[in-house]
Structures are given as C-alpha cells and as structure tokens.
Amino acid sequence: MKRWILLGSVLVLLGLSIYLFLPYASFESIEEILSFSFLIFSVVVVFVGLYYNLNFQTRQKIKTLQNRLSMWTKLSYHVNQVGDEVFNELPIGVIACDETFEVKWANPHAKIIFEQKIDGKNLKDISEKLYSQANSNKVKFIVDIKGNQYDVTYRPDINFFYLFNVTEREEVRKKYSEQIPALGIIYLDNLDEALGSLDVSEQSSLKGEYLAAINDWAHLYDGYLKPYSDERIFLICYRKNLDLMIEKKFELLDKIRDISNENKVRVSISMGIASWDIDYEALGVYAQNAVELAEKRGGDQVVVNIQNQKIIYFGAKNDASSKSSRVGVRINAQTIKDFIDHSSKVFIMGHNQADMDAFGSMIACYHMAKVSNKPIYLIVDMDKMDRTVQKIINIVKDDIKEILEHMITTKEALELLDSQSTLMILDTQSPKIAMNAEVLTKTEQIIVIDHHRVGDEGFNAMFSVIESSASSTIELVMELLGFYNMNEEIHISPVEATMMYAGLVVDTNNFVYRTGSRTFEVAAQLKDLGADTSEVKTWLRKDFLRTMEINKLLSHVEIFLGHFAFVVTRDIYDDRILLAQVADAALQINDIDAAFTISRMSEDTIGISARSFQKVNVQVLLEAIGGGGHFSVAAAQIKNRSIKEVVDDLKNMIELEYGQGGEIVKVILQEDVKGKGKKNQIIEVANGYGQFLVNQKKAVLATDEALDALEKEKQEILEANQRHIALMKSLKGEIDGKKVTLGIQIGKDGKLFGAITTKQIVEEFEKEHHILIDKKKVELQSEINSVGIYTAFVTLNKEIKAQFEVHIVEK
The missing domain is CATH 3.10.430.100 (Ribosomal protein L9, C-terminal domain)
Known part of the structure; x- marks a missing residue:
C-alpha cells in the first residue's frame, strides 16, 4: 500500500510540474506538442520501470533472508540438539576449569569417569597426572584414570579438557608391543681357556652346568635357545618376557658367577639383547653390537637395546652414569681422528731435549695419522734430542727408514705449515720447552697429549688429552692407538715397539715410579707387538765412561738435614739422562728421602734433576724455582743464576718445609699448596716456611686486616x-x-x-x-x-x- 501511495505522489508532482510549466511554454506546431508529450511519457515510463525493478530486487532479497532465517532457525534447533547430545550423552568427558584449575563445570560423562562429584574441586585433587600435564602446557596426552586410558585434548585458551576413552586401542597397542621379538646373543667368556687344564669329563660336566643354568633361566621366560658354538648361544623371546628379565635384573649373571666361584674357574657371561620392530637381519646387527659393547666394557654384564628407549646395562662393575676409562679413550681417539681427517697436513713435535718417551710417542702418533692418509711430518732437530735418543736412532736407523723419511727440521716445518695443518704436541704442556716455539704460531689446530701436571702456562689447544696419573705419554698414546681405527689393525714394527717400550722404561725408571695397572697393560701390548726388552736394556745400559762419571759425581754427595742428598758440580753436563741417573743412584743411599743433581748444562743454564720417595714432594720444591714434574720425579732448567744461589734457595726451601723447630705463624694461602692446603685456607706453619710462602706470594700473614679482607672475599665468592x-x-x-x-x-x-x-x-x-x-x-x-x-x-x-x-x- 505504501508503495502505491509513493508512486501516486510522484505522478501527481509530475503532473503539477507540467501544468505549471505549460503557460510559459510556446508551441508553434502540433508536432512540437506531440514531441513534448512523448518526452514526458518516456520519462514517466523510465521512472516507473526503474521503480518496479528496484522494488523487485528488494522483494527478492527480503524473501531470501526470510528463507535463510527459517533454515537457521530449524538448523539451530538441530545443532543445539547435537551439542546437548555431545555434552550430555556421548562418551566424551568435558571439564571446564578456571585459571587456578578449579573445576567450574563438568558434563555427566566426566562425572562417570571420575566416579565422584568434581564440581568446585581442584583438578590436582581429582587427577595429579591430568593436572601436571596441563600445568606443563601439554595439549595432547594420555592419562590413566581408574584403570582406563584416556586421550586428553587440553584447550589452554579456554581451560577446557576433552577426554576420550581409548582403553581398547591401548590394549591392542600393548599386546602388539609385547609380541615384538627380542633377539639375544650370549657369550660364555673365557670358557675354553678356563677349562683347558681340566680333564674331558670335568670339562663336559662344567659346560653342562653352565648350559643347564642358561637353559633353566631362558625357560622361565619362554625363551628359545640355539647354540652355534661351545661359547655362543642365540636367544629369542617376546618383548614382554624381556621386560620381566629387566625387572629381575638378569639374575642369570649371579647364577653363572656362583658356578664359576664354586668351581674356581674364571668364566663369566656377556649378553647383548635387542628388541626393535624391524626385520631380523637388522635386529641381529643391533644384538651383535650390544654384546660387543658388553665385552668391551669388561664382560660379566648384559646390554639391552630397546627401540625408543635408552640403552640399559646390568651387572656392569662401574655405575652406568660414570665414565669408564675405555669409553673415554675411545671417544678421545675418535675425536683426534676427526680433527686429523679434516686437516691438510699433520705435524708431530715433542719437547726440547726430547727423551725416549717423547720420541716413542711421536712414532705412535705417526702411525695414527698414517691411517688418515694425510701428509705427515715429524719435527726433529737432532741437536735438541736427548743423547740417548740420538744414540738409539743411530743404532736402528736402517730399521726405521720410513720414520726417518718423514722427519724434518723446524726450519722446513715453518715453510710447510699452514692454517689448516694439525700440530700434535707430545709430552709437554709448556710452550717454553717445546722443541720450537715459533712453530706454535703457524696454526691454531693444536692437539696436546701429555702426562705431566697442568702448569700455569699451556697451549691454546683445540683438543687435549692430559692425565697426570699416567706413567708416560707412551701409555696414553698406545691406549688411543687401540681405538683410533677399528676397521683394520695398525701395523707397528718390532723395532718401533721396542723404542716405545724404552720410553716407558725411562719414564718409570724400570717400572718403579708412577706405575699402575694400565702401565703394565701397555707394556704387555708392546711386548705382543714384538718389543725386545733385552734390547732396551742394552740401549739404556751405561757405558764404562758413564759409569765412572756417575761414580765420580757420587763421590761428592752431600747429605743435608740427614735425609736429603745433594750432588753438585760446576762442570758442564748437557746430558739430562746422566743427571737423572746420578739422582737415582743417590736415592739408593740408606735413609735418603730425596736426591738432587745440580750442574751447569751450558754457560748460562743450570740443570736440576730430582728424585724422591713418598715422604718428599720434589715437584713442589722445583716448581718454586721454575721447574716441575711429578711428586717423586721433577726437573728444572734455570737461566742466569749461579750454582750457589740455586743450591742455597733449594736448601732454604727444604729447611723451611721439612726442617724442625721455630715459631709457629698463621698464614692465608693465596693459591693451592700441595700438602699444605687450598687457596684462602688459614694454616699454621713454621715461621721460616711462612716467610717463604709470603715471599713467593703464595700466602699472606693472617693479620686482622687480611682476615677481614678474606671474610669479605669469601662473602663475595659465596654470592x-x-x-x-x-x-x-x-x-x-x-x-x-x-x-x-x-x-x-x-x-x-x-x-x-x-x-x-x-x-x-x-x-x-x-x-x-x-x-x-x-x-x-x-x-x-x-x-x-x-x-x-x-x-x-x-x-x-x-x-x-x-x-x-x-x-x-x-x-
């Protein structure tokens, strides 16, 4: 109706406009009147057409909107019905919490899941697992609630939890996991060697006892056994049975050990078990790797490798988290190999006046680098080699032609070195006593292997193997050599092994000083490589003149404070081995705890060689005057001082350290002093020794001001x-x-x-x-x-x- 009124109003206005316009219009002919009328009619037609067209589109839009509204009204009803069904009837638990994880609302199924009224309770009180996972910002996880498994989806933005029961799925998954095969390889270690001395009947009986114990154990876990040699057995079982073995901690280890102890034989068991969801060929490889790992760790243990789990150890003598020495050596060897493999050339250098330990280590490192097929150079200035080394090289030069071909001087090395070269420094950590200090500036890729105690100055090495507990550098390098290349054996000639053995003998003084079980293992290894111990004794034997020289020097020995032997000469002796031999000989005098040989090595250099038994730490004494070494073996080279000054200083230190009597004073240590205390520790010492520590800047007197400063420093350190x-x-x-x-x-x-x-x-x-x-x-x-x-x-x-x-x- 409103549309018609609007249309009529428009037409009236149009007619009125024409009526008012006509008096002022002048038409000269009927054609003009008709033209004007047609124009007015056309305007009216166009206007009416546009009006109806627009009106039609509006009606269509309204109709469409009415249809949509009707559809949405119907759909909303069904959506509401579905939402109500999801929230209230379907087996989906829904929980709504606030920011503190207090449950504000839960649907009926959630209440069925927890079997309690949960509204208003904290989620932590309802399910600790659910709370901890959500608190850790986990959005999808599985929880166990009253024996059922639930997939949980957490929406942290709205603090909603959705729980879906997946117990059946997880049971199927568990059953599948339990049926995954586990393949084991069992070794009876040392069986033939241990039973070799027994007669046939005893061997058969004892083997039967071991096999029966293994069979009984496997039967408990429904395992299948198949021997493939007297000492090797296959084991196949399910994952679920392997889990039981793990739970029982492989009690078979104790059973085998008991049988061996009862029969007084050294037989143990090593076992490797792998359980992966893969083909049997790959599974066998993993099991073989596991048993080899058990053997390398010393045997008498089980190594278990389960897919997606950490490797587990049972029966190992060392704690699983501790670092066994063999593992450490292997890692060090592989790290060194990695550095060498990525270098352009390899240079090997010892210290100034290199002894047999340094030179023997250079030979071993040469064979290590040789595996990597890199250009290898041994930096050797013969005038900077120990006289004993020079003597031995001259004796065996025809047998070590390959080594001699790779020896170059430091001058040649400086021309060949580049930034991509690897430089191996052996038997020293001090740049001051390296064979040539300039060589150190040519590359940053430095590897250090040494057995001396870490000093104040060291190399800026990219990798170091330093063990002061080792007897010699030979000991360290031979251990590394055993793990450097696992694919093929590194060949060392008997002459080379003999030279390395000589280095071991020299540094341990015929296995007297600093020897451990590892030292004898390396000695045995070198013997197996063909080392001739009698030849070493010949090489190191003193000639007539040397023997007479030692006796001559010993004839002037001075006993100080009843327990310290001083052999002092103003003659020049540039042979460090001779000085050490004199000190060794002086130490054999009854009641002597330490011996010192002091002589000139050149016009401006004084050499000291010191030896001691366990009562006296010669390392500390010689460190105070610029030397170093070990507790019972030390040396020093001092420049631009007189013999008298050096002897007086050394005697003064001995008297202060080991002399009796004198006033007692308190001092605060400024650094660690071996045998006395640690830095910042307050100790009581004799007045003379206290003054010595103060003069050496190793301590300060414990005055009130010093104690206050110490307390303040301790507080700062604590904070x-x-x-x-x-x-x-x-x-x-x-x-x-x-x-x-x-x-x-x-x-x-x-x-x-x-x-x-x-x-x-x-x-x-x-x-x-x-x-x-x-x-x-x-x-x-x-x-x-x-x-x-x-x-x-x-x-x-x-x-x-x-x-x-x-x-x-x-x-």
Missing part, C-alpha cells in the same frame, strides 16, 4: 657462587629431557661408518635447541656403536649435572 648455581640450575632445566637426533651410515656388516663425536652432538644440540654447550663438559654414558638412544651428561658444576638423550638413527 657469586649462589648466582652461578642459580644460573646452572636454570640451564639444567633448559637441557634436561631434551633430545638430539643424529644420523649415521651403517655398513654392510652392520658397523657404524664413521663416528659420533661430542663436537657433533653439541653442534646438533645448539642447532635444535639454541643452547651452546662446551663439548669438554659433555660425557657419554657409553660409547656409541649402534643405532639407539644414548644418554649424554653435561657437567655444569661439581654438583649439577644435566642430561639429554642422543638418538642415533640410520641415514
């Missing part, structure tokens, strides 16, 4: 330590639980092609997690010899260790 500990704890939280994945190629025989180093691990960790870790602080739980999950420990300080997983996968 700094607390800040550091807080920082390390924070860093531990960032590292713990994380993982890195490294791929490695596996050869046809199942062995790893290459090695995983701590350098690779920390680089991958930084790449994945943006946290930089010092590779020197990373320690692997065990060597990496197979795909699997390994644990890496990071020593952040003495008390804080973080750990993360290293996943090794096949490329």
Whole structure:
C-alpha cells in the first residue's frame, strides 16, 4: 500500500510540474506538442520501470533472508540438539576449569569417569597426572584414570579438557608391543681357556652346568635357545618376557658367577639383547653390537637395546652414569681422528731435549695419522734430542727408514705449515720447552697429549688429552692407538715397539715410579707387538765412561738435614739422562728421602734433576724455582743464576718445609699448596716456611686486616657462587629431557661408518635447541656403536649435572 501511495505522489508532482510549466511554454506546431508529450511519457515510463525493478530486487532479497532465517532457525534447533547430545550423552568427558584449575563445570560423562562429584574441586585433587600435564602446557596426552586410558585434548585458551576413552586401542597397542621379538646373543667368556687344564669329563660336566643354568633361566621366560658354538648361544623371546628379565635384573649373571666361584674357574657371561620392530637381519646387527659393547666394557654384564628407549646395562662393575676409562679413550681417539681427517697436513713435535718417551710417542702418533692418509711430518732437530735418543736412532736407523723419511727440521716445518695443518704436541704442556716455539704460531689446530701436571702456562689447544696419573705419554698414546681405527689393525714394527717400550722404561725408571695397572697393560701390548726388552736394556745400559762419571759425581754427595742428598758440580753436563741417573743412584743411599743433581748444562743454564720417595714432594720444591714434574720425579732448567744461589734457595726451601723447630705463624694461602692446603685456607706453619710462602706470594700473614679482607672475599665468592648455581640450575632445566637426533651410515656388516663425536652432538644440540654447550663438559654414558638412544651428561658444576638423550638413527 505504501508503495502505491509513493508512486501516486510522484505522478501527481509530475503532473503539477507540467501544468505549471505549460503557460510559459510556446508551441508553434502540433508536432512540437506531440514531441513534448512523448518526452514526458518516456520519462514517466523510465521512472516507473526503474521503480518496479528496484522494488523487485528488494522483494527478492527480503524473501531470501526470510528463507535463510527459517533454515537457521530449524538448523539451530538441530545443532543445539547435537551439542546437548555431545555434552550430555556421548562418551566424551568435558571439564571446564578456571585459571587456578578449579573445576567450574563438568558434563555427566566426566562425572562417570571420575566416579565422584568434581564440581568446585581442584583438578590436582581429582587427577595429579591430568593436572601436571596441563600445568606443563601439554595439549595432547594420555592419562590413566581408574584403570582406563584416556586421550586428553587440553584447550589452554579456554581451560577446557576433552577426554576420550581409548582403553581398547591401548590394549591392542600393548599386546602388539609385547609380541615384538627380542633377539639375544650370549657369550660364555673365557670358557675354553678356563677349562683347558681340566680333564674331558670335568670339562663336559662344567659346560653342562653352565648350559643347564642358561637353559633353566631362558625357560622361565619362554625363551628359545640355539647354540652355534661351545661359547655362543642365540636367544629369542617376546618383548614382554624381556621386560620381566629387566625387572629381575638378569639374575642369570649371579647364577653363572656362583658356578664359576664354586668351581674356581674364571668364566663369566656377556649378553647383548635387542628388541626393535624391524626385520631380523637388522635386529641381529643391533644384538651383535650390544654384546660387543658388553665385552668391551669388561664382560660379566648384559646390554639391552630397546627401540625408543635408552640403552640399559646390568651387572656392569662401574655405575652406568660414570665414565669408564675405555669409553673415554675411545671417544678421545675418535675425536683426534676427526680433527686429523679434516686437516691438510699433520705435524708431530715433542719437547726440547726430547727423551725416549717423547720420541716413542711421536712414532705412535705417526702411525695414527698414517691411517688418515694425510701428509705427515715429524719435527726433529737432532741437536735438541736427548743423547740417548740420538744414540738409539743411530743404532736402528736402517730399521726405521720410513720414520726417518718423514722427519724434518723446524726450519722446513715453518715453510710447510699452514692454517689448516694439525700440530700434535707430545709430552709437554709448556710452550717454553717445546722443541720450537715459533712453530706454535703457524696454526691454531693444536692437539696436546701429555702426562705431566697442568702448569700455569699451556697451549691454546683445540683438543687435549692430559692425565697426570699416567706413567708416560707412551701409555696414553698406545691406549688411543687401540681405538683410533677399528676397521683394520695398525701395523707397528718390532723395532718401533721396542723404542716405545724404552720410553716407558725411562719414564718409570724400570717400572718403579708412577706405575699402575694400565702401565703394565701397555707394556704387555708392546711386548705382543714384538718389543725386545733385552734390547732396551742394552740401549739404556751405561757405558764404562758413564759409569765412572756417575761414580765420580757420587763421590761428592752431600747429605743435608740427614735425609736429603745433594750432588753438585760446576762442570758442564748437557746430558739430562746422566743427571737423572746420578739422582737415582743417590736415592739408593740408606735413609735418603730425596736426591738432587745440580750442574751447569751450558754457560748460562743450570740443570736440576730430582728424585724422591713418598715422604718428599720434589715437584713442589722445583716448581718454586721454575721447574716441575711429578711428586717423586721433577726437573728444572734455570737461566742466569749461579750454582750457589740455586743450591742455597733449594736448601732454604727444604729447611723451611721439612726442617724442625721455630715459631709457629698463621698464614692465608693465596693459591693451592700441595700438602699444605687450598687457596684462602688459614694454616699454621713454621715461621721460616711462612716467610717463604709470603715471599713467593703464595700466602699472606693472617693479620686482622687480611682476615677481614678474606671474610669479605669469601662473602663475595659465596654470592657469586649462589648466582652461578642459580644460573646452572636454570640451564639444567633448559637441557634436561631434551633430545638430539643424529644420523649415521651403517655398513654392510652392520658397523657404524664413521663416528659420533661430542663436537657433533653439541653442534646438533645448539642447532635444535639454541643452547651452546662446551663439548669438554659433555660425557657419554657409553660409547656409541649402534643405532639407539644414548644418554649424554653435561657437567655444569661439581654438583649439577644435566642430561639429554642422543638418538642415533640410520641415514
């Protein structure tokens, strides 16, 4: 109706306009009147047409909107019905919480799941697992609630939880997991050797006892056994039975050990078990790698490698988290190999006046570098070699032509060295006594291997192997050599082995000083390589003139304070071995605790060689005058001082340190003093020794001002330590639980092609997690010899260790 009124109004206005216009219009003919009328009619038609068209579109839009509204009204009803069904009838638990995880609402099924009234309760009181996962910002996880498994989806933006019962799915998954095969390889270690002395009947009986024990144990876990030699047995079982073995901690180890103890034989068992959802060929490789790892760790243990789990050890003598020496040696060897493989050339150098330990180590390192097919150069200035070394090289020169061909002078080395070269420094950590200090400036890729105590000055090395507990550098290098190349044996000639053995003998003084079980293991290894011990004795034998010279020097021995022998001469002796032999001979005098040989080595250099028994620390005494060494073996070279000054200083220190009587004073140590105390410790000493420590700037008198300053310093250190500990704890939280994945190629025989180093691990960790870790602080739980999950420990300080997983996968 309104549309018609509007249309009529428009037409009336149009007619009125024409009526008012006509008096003023003048038409001269009927044609003009008709034209004007047609124009007015056309305007009216156009206007009416536009009006109806617009009106039609409006009606259509309104109709469309009315249809949609009707559809939405109907759909809303059905959606509401479905929503009500989801929230109230379907088996989906829905929980709504506030910011403090207090339950504000739960649908009926959620209340059925928890079998209690949960509205108004804190989520932590309802389900600790649900709360902890949500509090850790996990959005999808599985929880166990009253024996049922639930997939949980958490919406942190609205604090909603959706719980779906997946118990049946998880049971199927569990059953499948339990049926995954586990393949084990069992070795009876040392069986033939241990039973070799028994008669046939005793051997058969004892073998039967071992096999019966293994069979009874396997029968408990429904395992299938198949021997493939007297000492090798296959074991096949299900994963669920392997889990039971793990739970019982492989009690077979104790059973085998008991049988061996009862029969007084040294037979143990090593076992490797792998359980992965892969084909049997690959599974067999993993099991073989596991049993080899058990053997390398010393046997009498089980190594278990389960897919997506850390490698587990049972029966190992060392704690699983501790670093065994063999694992450490292997990692060091592989790290050195990695550096050498990526270098352009390899240079090997010892210290000035290199002895047989240094030269023998150079020979061993030559064979290590030879494996990597790099150009190798032994830096040797013959005038800077020990006289004994010169003598031995001259004797065996026809038998070590290959070594001699690779020897160059420092002058030649300076021309060949470049920034991509690797320089190996052996038997010293001090740039001052390196064979040539200028060589050190030509490359930053320096590797140091040494057995001396760390001094104040050292090389800026990219990698170091330093163990002051080792008897010699030969001991360290031979251990590294055993793990440097696992694919093929490194050949060392009998003459070379004999020269290395000579270095071992010289540094231990015929296995008297600083020897341990490792020392004798290396000696046995060199003997197996053909070392001639009688030849070494011949090489090191004193000639007539040397013997007479030693006796001549000993004839002037002076006994100081009843227990200290001084052999002092103003003659020039540039033979350090001779000085050491004189000190060794003087130490054999009854009641002597330490012996010192002091002579000129040149016009401006005084040499001291010191030897002692356990009562006297000659290392500390000689360090005070610029020397160093070990507790019972030390040496020093002092320039631009007189013999009398050096002897007086040494006697003064001995009297202050070991003399009796005198007033007692308190001093505050400014650095660690072996046998006396640690830095900042307050100790009581004789007045003379106290003044000596003060003069050496190793201590200050414990005055009131000094004590106040010490207390303030301790407080500052305490606060700094607390800040550091807080920082390390924070860093531990960032590292713990994380993982890195490294791929490695596996050869046809199942062995790893290459090695995983701590350098690779920390680089991958930084790449994945943006946290930089010092590779020197990373320690692997065990060597990496197979795909699997390994644990890496990071020593952040003495008390804080973080750990993360290293996943090794096949490329």
